[in-house]
Amino acid sequence: MATQHSRSAARLMLAPAVILLLGWMLVPLIMTLYFSFKNYLPLRGGDLGWAGFENYTRFVTSSSFWPSVATTLIIVGGVLFITVILGIFLAILLNQPMWGQGIVRILVIAPFFVMPTVSALVWKNMFMDPNYGLLAYLWEFFGATPVEWLSKASMPSIITIVSWQWLPFATLILLTAIQSLDSEQLEAAEMDGASATKRFAYITLPHLGRAITVVILIQTIFLLSIFAEIFVTTGGAFGTKTLSYLIFQRVLESQNVGLGSAGGVYAIILANIVAVFLMRIVGKNLDA
Amino acid sequence: MARAVTPQRKIINTAAAWAVGLAIFFPILWTILTSFKTEAQAIADPPIFLGFDWTLENYKVVMERSDYAKYLWNSIIIAGGSTLLGVIIAVPAAWSMAFVPSRRTKDILMWMLSTKMLPAVGVLYPIYLLFIKLGILDSQIGLVIVLMLINLPIIVWMLYTYFKEIPGEILEAARMDGATLKEEVIYILTPMAVPGIASTILLNVILAWNEAFWTLNLTAAKAAPLTAFIASYSSPEGLFYAKLSAASTMAIAPILILGWFSQKQLVSGLTFGAVK
Amino acid sequence: MGRITLDKVTKSFGDTNVIPPLDLTINDGEFVVFVGPSGCGKSTLLRLIAGLEDVSSGQIRIDGEDATNLAPAKRKLAMVFQSYALYPHMSVRKNIAFPMKMAGVDEAEQKKRIEAAAKALNLTDYLDRRPGQLSGGQRQRVAIGRAIVREPSAFLFDEPLSNLDAALRVNMRLEISELHNQLKTTMIYVTHDQVEAMTMADKIVVLRAGHIEQVGSPLELYREPRNKFVAGFIGSPKMNFIEGSVAAQHGAHTIGIRPEHITASETAGLWQGVVGVAEHLGSDTFLHVHNTGLTDTITVRVNGEFGLRHGDTVYLNPEMDKLHKFDAQGLRIA
Numbered sequence: 001m002a003t004q005h006s007r008s009a010a011r012l013m014l015a016p017a018v019i020l021l022l023g024w025m026l027v028p029l030i031m032t033l034y035f036s037f038k039n040y041l042p043l044r045g046g047d048l049g050w051a052g053f054e055n056y057t058r059f060v061t062s063s064s065f066w067p068s069v070a071t072t073l074i075i076v077g078g079v080l081f082i083t084v085i086l087g088i089f090l091a092i093l094l095n096q097p098m099w100g101q102g103i104v105r106i107l108v109i110a111p112f113f114v115m116p117t118v119s120a121l122v123w124k125n126m127f128m129d130p131n132y133g134l135l136a137y138l139w140e141f142f143g144a145t146p147v148e149w150l151s152k153a154s155m156p157s158i159i160t161i162v163s164w165q166w167l168p169f170a171t172l173i174l175l176t177a178i179q180s181l182d183s184e185q186l187e188a189a190e191m192d193g194a195s196a197t198k199r200f201a202y203i204t205l206p207h208l209g210r211a212i213t214v215v216i217l218i219q220t221i222f223l224l225s226i227f228a229e230i231f232v233t234t235g236g237a238f239g240t241k242t243l244s245y246l247i248f249q250r251v252l253e254s255q256n257v258g259l260g261s262a263g264g265v266y267a268i269i270l271a272n273i274v275a276v277f278l279m280r281i282v283g284k285n286l287d288a
Numbered sequence: 289m290a291r292a293v294t295p296q297r298k299i300i301n302t303a304a305a306w307a308v309g310l311a312i313f314f315p316i317l318w319t320i321l322t323s324f325k326t327e328a329q330a331i332a333d334p335p336i337f338l339g340f341d342w343t344l345e346n347y348k349v350v351m352e353r354s355d356y357a358k359y360l361w362n363s364i365i366i367a368g369g370s371t372l373l374g375v376i377i378a379v380p381a382a383w384s385m386a387f388v389p390s391r392r393t394k395d396i397l398m399w400m401l402s403t404k405m406l407p408a409v410g411v412l413y414p415i416y417l418l419f420i421k422l423g424i425l426d427s428q429i430g431l432v433i434v435l436m437l438i439n440l441p442i443i444v445w446m447l448y449t450y451f452k453e454i455p456g457e458i459l460e461a462a463r464m465d466g467a468t469l470k471e472e473v474i475y476i477l478t479p480m481a482v483p484g485i486a487s488t489i490l491l492n493v494i495l496a497w498n499e500a501f502w503t504l505n506l507t508a509a510k511a512a513p514l515t516a517f518i519a520s521y522s523s524p525e526g527l528f529y530a531k532l533s534a535a536s537t538m539a540i541a542p543i544l545i546l547g548w549f550s551q552k553q554l555v556s557g558l559t560f561g562a563v564k
Numbered sequence: 565m566g567r568i569t570l571d572k573v574t575k576s577f578g579d580t581n582v583i584p585p586l587d588l589t590i591n592d593g594e595f596v597v598f599v600g601p602s603g604c605g606k607s608t609l610l611r612l613i614a615g616l617e618d619v620s621s622g623q624i625r626i627d628g629e630d631a632t633n634l635a636p637a638k639r640k641l642a643m644v645f646q647s648y649a650l651y652p653h654m655s656v657r658k659n660i661a662f663p664m665k666m667a668g669v670d671e672a673e674q675k676k677r678i679e680a681a682a683k684a685l686n687l688t689d690y691l692d693r694r695p696g697q698l699s700g701g702q703r704q705r706v707a708i709g710r711a712i713v714r715e716p717s718a719f720l721f722d723e724p725l726s727n728l729d730a731a732l733r734v735n736m737r738l739e740i741s742e743l744h745n746q747l748k749t750t751m752i753y754v755t756h757d758q759v760e761a762m763t764m765a766d767k768i769v770v771l772r773a774g775h776i777e778q779v780g781s782p783l784e785l786y787r788e789p790r791n792k793f794v795a796g797f798i799g800s801p802k803m804n805f806i807e808g809s810v811a812a813q814h815g816a817h818t819i820g821i822r823p824e825h826i827t828a829s830e831t832a833g834l835w836q837g838v839v840g841v842a843e844h845l846g847s848d849t850f851l852h853v854h855n856t857g858l859t860d861t862i863t864v865r866v867n868g869e870f871g872l873r874h875g876d877t878v879y880l881n882p883e884m885d886k887l888h889k890f891d892a893q894g895l896r897i898a
Binding site: 029112115224 | 293297298301304305306308309312313316318319322331333334335377378380385387388390396398400402403407408409410412413414415417437441444469494497500501514515519521522529532533536539540543544547548554555
């Protein structure tokens with residue numbers, strides 16, 4: 001398959017994608033690095049000279065820094081946990097013989113099509129509003145006091161909203177994987193006397209390993225940068241400020257580009273740590 | 289599962305699956321229903337499920353308040369344009385990696401994917417500045433480029449996994465038959481990969497359609513797509529549930545319908561080609 | 565025309581040397597079979613000739629012209645792949661037309677050639693089907709049809725029959741041989757099956773680990789294998805090899821005797837043994853004889869039916885003039 005001619009053609013055909021992505025990565029990255037060493041306040045005098053590492057120390061010593069890192073990790077971890085567990089359950093359920101499987105599948109996929117701004121608005125106002133939200137009615141109906149979801153239980157609320165959006169994705173991938181499981185394997189295990197639980201634990205679950213890896217990889221990529229869900233619901237208040245959101249506030253709301261850029265560098269480092277960590281697992285489990 | 293299932297078992301399965309399916313779908317259903325209520329009925333206590341006076345009033349008000357068609361058009365151009373541009377750039381790249389793999393192929397693929405993990409906020413200001421310098425802030429072309437770039441790794445990855453399933457011998461046969469590289473890609477590879485390419489396009493249209501960071505931060509009035517249209521309902525208008533619902537329904541309907549009509553390709557696309 | 569010359573051709577993948585320097589000439593109109601165990605480099609050699617792989621050094625000439633760095637498309641060769649490599653999205657007609665379309669052959673001529681090929685290959689009724697709707701044998705014929713219409717200077721076959729069932733394989737073998745008789749075009753055919761090699765080839769090239777072990781006509785290889793490897797590879801069932809004192813009596817390190825050159829008797833003979841498995845094919849009987857004191861098992865082919873069963877004593881008489889002698893390096897002693 002590989003001659004000198006086809007190899008050079010291959011390099012040529014790969015080049016545009018690589019060059020574009022390299023540019024997309026490097027140009028803003030270098031600019032961000034440059035700004036991070038500057039006192040740069042666009043609305044209050046602009047470029048006020050070099051700042052050394054001051055932005056870096058200020059950003060990391062600010063009281064919001066570590067909580068924002070924790071918030072980011074809790075949201076990513078929480079959503080991953082919920083979607084994977086519920087996804088496995090749903091995939092098994094949907095794989096059973098039933099009437100109207102196609103329609104149920106359509107219903108389950110639907111949240112994936114809903115844009116994050118819409119789902120955040122709908123959940124915030126029509127479900128989680130303490131006065132008129134549907135959940136408030138439900139609580140009152142059972143004689144409980146309605147909860148102020150987005151202020152008193154902000155993190156669980158946001159994790160719920162995001163999980164609702166990503167559950168379809170996890171379910172579909174896991175369902176596809178389950179359907180590819182050779183039923184003879186399960187029958188052989190049954191002949192060998194394995195109970196339903198054991199069959200699940202020793203055959204189905206290991207078979208899902210690769211699918212679970214894909215779910216975790218893809219979701220992490222998207223979850224690390226969730227924005228609209230927080231922007232629309234709490235605006236970063238009530239302990240829901242992720243690292244991304246904190247930087248967003250520094251750059252856009254306080255217009256401190258230098259400080260925000262230093263935060264950006266931290267975020268890039270955090271993303272890289274997660275990326276390296278993920279690639280390790282994925283590299284093992286995914287023959288890409 | 290060639291084994292017969294008892295009818296009781298099937299009934300229980302069906303009931304459970306429908307209950308879960310409807311529960312997951314409920315927020316969307318509720319939004320659509322509410323969009324046809326009056327504002328008073330929308331917040332009625334107890335909530336009204338179906339027995340309300342159906343009205344199109346909300347849609348009319350929303351249409352009058354903002355130029356829905358303009359936002360819709362921007363969404364279509366941005367989502368469609370970025371996906372098409374991405375596919376045009378990704379097909380040759382995926383061809384290279386799938387059929388002329390080298391020792392570095394896997395690393396390049398992983399690196400591409402890792403660029404997606406770079407936090408957008410980290411580079412928001414530089415991009416913002418660049419866009420002003422280039423005069424493409426709040427323009428369709430600017431967003432087409434940015435969304436193409438952020439989805440390119442996913443497009444390349446998906447096409448790569450689809451291409452890998454095409455036996456190399458078929459491409460070699462084309463080469464023996466006198467096809468040039470270009471003819472090989474156009475006449476053999478692309479038609480054979482049509483289902484995969486369709487899935488890739490669909491999924492990326494959806495991702496681009498729903499992208500809400502760059503579209504919100506890099507547009508103002510001119511090029512704003514539906515994400516911005518709906519963001520304007522944040523508050524305090526968000527408390528007018530019926531109008532919020534109408535606007536929401538209008539924002540998600542195109543993609544919901546597209547998604548349902550192309551369910552089969554989409555399911556395969558949603559797995560990112562990584563799970564069979 | 566289709567004269568192909570390989571001159572000191574080598575191929576290595578990274579540090580692994582797959583083909584050491586190799587010289588070979590294939591004459592115009594010859595049916596040449598590359599045969600050898602899997603991993604012997606026969607497919608690589610074919611792909612080097614096709615241009616699907618680069619040679620690491622050396623030269624390939626086609627009809628006297630240097631083709632070493634020529635793209636596959638420009639070598640005027642046609643190839644039939646093991647998996648047939650049909651284009652699944654095209655009808656049979658379009659599959660066959662594809663190489664002509666690439667070459668810019670005009671429509672009328674295309675049509676003429678497609679019809680001629682379809683007729684010759686019994687595909688006329690299937691021209692509008694997709695490859696997916698055809699049986700294995702039909703697909704094979706489409707692949708051949710696609711090769712024929714190009715009117716190449718040589719055909720390359722890469723284990724074309726290995727995906728067919730046994731009965732079909734025999735048929736296709738005949739069809740390909742017949743095709744060669746008709747077209748008289750050079751054909752290079754790769755297989756691991758020595759029966760295919762013996763039945764089809766004008767010239768067999770036996771390969772092992774990239775080396776050419778012997779080149780010759782089927783009967784030359786059968787009668788005078790140059791070494792133990794060729795002797796063991798050509799012929800079925802395999803030649804029996806005997807070492808030790810019996811071999812020494814004949815002035816050799818190893819002697820070889822083919823199963824068909826031993827006669828079995830129930831009463832008397834040079835060697836004596838016990839019948840292990842007896843394979844009764846009707847036309848022949850293969851006896852696997854143990855406890856001869858010569859080697860583990862001696863295989864004997866007996867014409868027609870033979871009464872002995874498992875555990876019976878049998879006497880064996882080798883035809884001494886058909887004995888092959890090899891030295892300690894495994895080379896033939898003349």
